[in-house]
Amino acid sequence: MTSIGDNTNVPNLNNIDTENQVESQRERHAHETFDTVLKNEIFGDLLTRDAIAKESSIDRIKNTNTIWQSNNSSSSWLATPSPERRRTRRPSDEIRQTNNGSSTSPSSHYRDSSDLSVSAPVTPRRLFPSVSNDDELMYRSSTNSSRGATLLTYGQKSSTRRPSTASLLQSQFFDPVSPVRPESKQLLLSPNKKTRKISKVPYRVLDAPSLADDFYYDLIDWSSTDMLAVALGKSIFLTNNSTGEVFHLCDTEIDFTSLSWVGAGSHLAVGQKNGLVDIYDVTKKKCIRTMSGHSDRVSCLSWNNYILSSGSRDRSILHRDVRMADPFFERLETHTQEVCGLKWNSDENKLASGGNDNIVNVYDGTSKVPTVTFQEHTAAVKAMAWSPHKRSILATGGGTADKKLKIWNINTSTKINERDTGSQICNMIWSKNTDEIVTSHGYSKYNLTLWDFPSMDPIAILKGHSFRVLHLTLSADGTTVVSGAGDETLRYWKLFDKPKSKIPTSSSVIFNSSNRIR
Structure with a gap:
């Protein structure tokens, strides 16, 4: 099974046909960009929390695999949460009132590590520090941007005409509450690395x-x-x-x-x-x-x-x-x-x-x-x-x-x-x-x-x-x-x-x- 942090799918220029070196460089750059954005969109909260202080946001994204392997002995750190991470308060674990008026202790809603042999990875909630709580609730309810559905999500069927790809990308990148993370946005909007064009046909x-x-x-x-x-x-x-x-x-x-x-x-x-x-x-x-x-x-x-x-x-x-x-x-x-x-x-x-x-x-x-x-x-x-x-x-x-x-x-x-x-x-x-x-x-x-x-x-x-x-x-x-x-x-x-x-x-x-x- 291949993880997102695994770069084995990225083409290795040393193993590629020498006749297509320029094209291979272009393809490798595209693969690296896609891999970086995908890791950031899925694991961005964890990367932010575990980031190295002196590392830039883009470098942090690109070095995701290095970060989680250096902090933990196993590369399956995300797939198998530790007991400390399993004992994470869920949003529903606030003090709730029962039907008879009694309250339930928050500690009773902590998950015990013995019951989590098949538990799923922790998926911290995405934060919008620049957006108010009301706006965030409105945004979440209308765009279905909760973690895990940032990239692959389906909207409600609409009778209106689907917008063009260009307008869709523009609206996503420049919308103040865009579902794309700021780091991903910065990488996607940064100038592409110029690759040399060599004509293989004599003029x-x-x-x-x-x-x-x-x-x-x-x-x-x-x-x-x-x-x-x-x-x-x-x-x-x-x-x-x-x-x-x-x-x-x-x-x-x-x-x-x-x-x-x-x-x-x-x-x-x-x-x-x-x-x-x-x-x-x-x-x-x-x-x-x-x-x-x-x-x-x-x-x-x-x-x-x-x-x-x-x-x-x-x-x-x-x-x-x-x-x-x-x-x-x-x-x-x-x-x-x-x-x-x-x-x-x-x-x-x-x-x-x-x-x-x-x-x-x-x-x-x-x-x-x-x-x-x-x-x-x-x-x-x-x-x-x-x-x-x-x-x-x-x-x-x-x-x-x-x-x-x-x-x-x-x-x-x-x-x-x-x-x-x-x-x-x-x-x-x-x-x-x-x-x-x-x-x-x-x-x-x-x-x-x-x-x-x-x-x-x-x-x-x-x-x-x-x-x-x-x-x-x-x-x-x-x-x-x-x-x-x-x-x-x-x-x-x-x-x-x-x-x-x-x-x-x-x-x-x-x-x-x-x-x-x-």
């Missing part, structure tokens, strides 16, 4: 013919000037998000394998299957520089001001200063297989690299030797993201044989948290507006997952793609995520609110430097 879907279905490619990126670049086979297209216009940037005889915008959004770096890296001036729609150095495809690119770093299937990382004539000034060979992930943390001047050898390395600046190495993943590490909110916090995701989302503290070389996502992690973004992480998945779920940090609880799962979601990027204002998949579509997801304050974007470092790109 825009674009066809992306020839968008490669290759785990090691990285083919979409969103600039700080609100321009989305996407490589489709041997062509690159730009989409102006503000106007919706689409521009053709360039073509090549070799497939494009990666691309990345410079911070100011004025230039686009493009990696190719033959190992070359091109830099395009998007205003002139012209390639202004081609840099060699790799002997195989360029899988990933990342900028740190005027430093462009590239990772390749030839197992090397090249650092390039675009102000210099040399194609690169440093070569790193710290991975034994293809370098498939590169992420600069410009604020702290740290670079993270992930490889097909399942290793994650972190470097100080352009140092050739990593300062930290993590080897816990059991599959290729392509998905990586630095926290924009906390220093030296890095998230990494493993491939098909691993499926783990791991959070690291670089300063202490320790793992903060870990989650088994149940699917290959193809890409990752850390929101700059909220402390949340978006992961895109391949084999075998083909969805996007929004995670809360630091709890790493899933907030929402976004479905729509029918192939691996390999490509992921974030809009300039941090509100929208664009995902690209092997189903040759781009999907726009509105996941975050706009930031409260905007940080002005600096002008192009390339143009402001004393040495132009040669």
Whole structure:
């Protein structure tokens, strides 16, 4: 038998399907409100008498189960009254006159504990300190508000039309002699807890013919000037998000394998299957520089001001200063297989690299030797993201044989948290507006997952793609995520609110430097 004080019927968020976390929070809040009001309406007098002095009325209601269990060793305190409570004077126990004029002693009408083996719980009379006795009698006789009939009560059948639900609620809440207790009224009229609304349907879907279905490619990126670049086979297209216009940037005889915008959004770096890296001036729609150095495809690119770093299937990382004539000034060979992930943390001047050898390395600046190495993943590490909110916090995701989302503290070389996502992690973004992480998945779920940090609880799962979601990027204002998949579509997801304050974007470092790109 379940008691009202038992919260076992309230949904446990830890046991609910991860696809409906937001809805579950809403449902749990509704259950808690109902449970609180119901306990107050039935046991309110007892709660008032046994309340802790420093506890607020609402807290007292919510902690009802705690109160009666702490005051009594058994949780059945209400169901089985103690002898002291059984010896309670009934309203009819006043001195009464008998037919022969004699009076009856009040003590003769006290109930003895030996006769109450099946007695019912004590139900103290509801008090209305602000209402006079006459008014209270009138109120009780007309509304049937005696204890036990506060919530579930039937009125006299009337031929008049039943009032609407809204008017009924309003009359109950604002009637000075409302049958609802003041504490319940306060809780019911208090503002509802705002739960976040996340649309699980993309607000825009674009066809992306020839968008490669290759785990090691990285083919979409969103600039700080609100321009989305996407490589489709041997062509690159730009989409102006503000106007919706689409521009053709360039073509090549070799497939494009990666691309990345410079911070100011004025230039686009493009990696190719033959190992070359091109830099395009998007205003002139012209390639202004081609840099060699790799002997195989360029899988990933990342900028740190005027430093462009590239990772390749030839197992090397090249650092390039675009102000210099040399194609690169440093070569790193710290991975034994293809370098498939590169992420600069410009604020702290740290670079993270992930490889097909399942290793994650972190470097100080352009140092050739990593300062930290993590080897816990059991599959290729392509998905990586630095926290924009906390220093030296890095998230990494493993491939098909691993499926783990791991959070690291670089300063202490320790793992903060870990989650088994149940699917290959193809890409990752850390929101700059909220402390949340978006992961895109391949084999075998083909969805996007929004995670809360630091709890790493899933907030929402976004479905729509029918192939691996390999490509992921974030809009300039941090509100929208664009995902690209092997189903040759781009999907726009509105996941975050706009930031409260905007940080002005600096002008192009390339143009402001004393040495132009040669």
